[in-house]
Amino acid sequence: MPHPGWSVFRFEGIGTSWEIATPDHLPEQLRDELLETVAVYDRTYSRFRADSLVSQLAQAPGTIALPRHAAGLRDLYAELYRLSRGAMTPLIGPSLERLGYGAGYSLVPSGSPVAARGWxxxxEWNATSLTAKEPVILDIGAAGKGQLVxxxxxxxxxxxxxxxxxxGSGDMLHGGSRPVTVALEHPYNPRQAIGTVELDNAALCASAANRRAWGDGLHHVLDGRTGQPIRTIVASWTIAATAMEADALATALFMVEPGTLEDSFDFEWLRVFSTGSATFSPGFEGRLFT
Structure with a gap:
């Protein structure tokens, strides 16, 4: 939670709710710049709108030019694709849509899960130039919201x-001299917390099977090798220097053992399993309720 007395700017963007808390009220010009940043990101990456850049590649093969910050997104996805042996991929979109999580938000499956094609x-994603050799449904949701934070x-x-x-609806970045205490949402009851963590000039992101769940055990965290929802882990939290890394690593923890990720990234983590047990890194300075 932000500090008492802080001003909070609330808005909707990329399909979710946002809050930006600051000690003082943000002037209208700055608010407009923040909203435009969200709008540009949505027009670039949303697979839910027909006029986005990536939606062009769903209609026909071709090349699109991406913003400069796409280079970091590309490098992060490439490394996690490698470490997960293809389980974490920006090409998971077709299976998400077949399971009902598409532009119409039908949440009604239209077919069986399908494994993602190989990157x-x-x-061909060369920093800010992305070429699709065939029509593709690109989904950068595992790291995109964090990057927008x-x-x-x-x-x-x-x-x-x-x-x-x-x-950004639970994906957070804190800056300043006074840390904030953040509640860790219960994976089965969003009105409860399983613990708290102190956030101090860092990012905290979560991935949970309950956040976008529907039908008979369907949710949005899929294994790219099968297209199936992952059922062994129900929630994860990560703390890292940037929200983009924290966001992506929270999803990667559903697919990759923490030790493998720790060889390439500097972060702290907590995982909750479907059995109700939890594991966490030595540096995850949170408090879990008993």
Whole structure:
């Protein structure tokens, strides 16, 4: 939660709710710049709108030019694709849509899950240039919201705002001299918490099977090798320097053992299994309720 007395700017963007908390009220010009940052990101990456850049590649093969910050997104996905042996991939979109999580939000399956095609088979993503050799449904949801959190924090910093909490529906980045205490949402009951963690000039992101769940055990965290929802883990939290990394790693923890990820990334983590047990890294300075 933000500090008492802070001003909170609330808005909707990329299909979710946002809050930006700061000590002082944000002027209208700065609010407009924040909203435009969200709008541009949505017009670039949303697979839920027909006029986005990535939706062009769902209609026909071709090349699109992406913003400069796409280079970091590409490098992160490429590394996690490698470490997960293809389980975490931006090409999971077809299975998500077959299971009902598509542009119409039908949440009604239209077919069986399908394994993602190989990245190297379909995509040439060279930093800010992305070429699809065939029509593809690109989904960068495992890291995109986190990257947008970072971009909004960058806008605040460019205006001299160093004390803030950017919260994209649970994916957070904190800056400032006073840490904030954040509740960890219960994976089976969003009105309860399983613990708390202190966030101090870092990002905290979560991935949970209950956040986008429907039908008979269906949810949005899929294994790219099978297209099936992952059922052994129900929630994860990560703390990292950037929200983009924290967001992506929270999803990766459903597919990759923490030790493998720790060889490539500097982060802390907590995982909750479907059995009710939990494991966490030595540096995860949170408090779990008994």
């Amino acid at each position: 190297e088979e379909l995509l 970072d971009l909004l924090a960058g806008v605040l910093r460019s205006h001299g705002r160093t004390d803030f909490l950017v919260d």
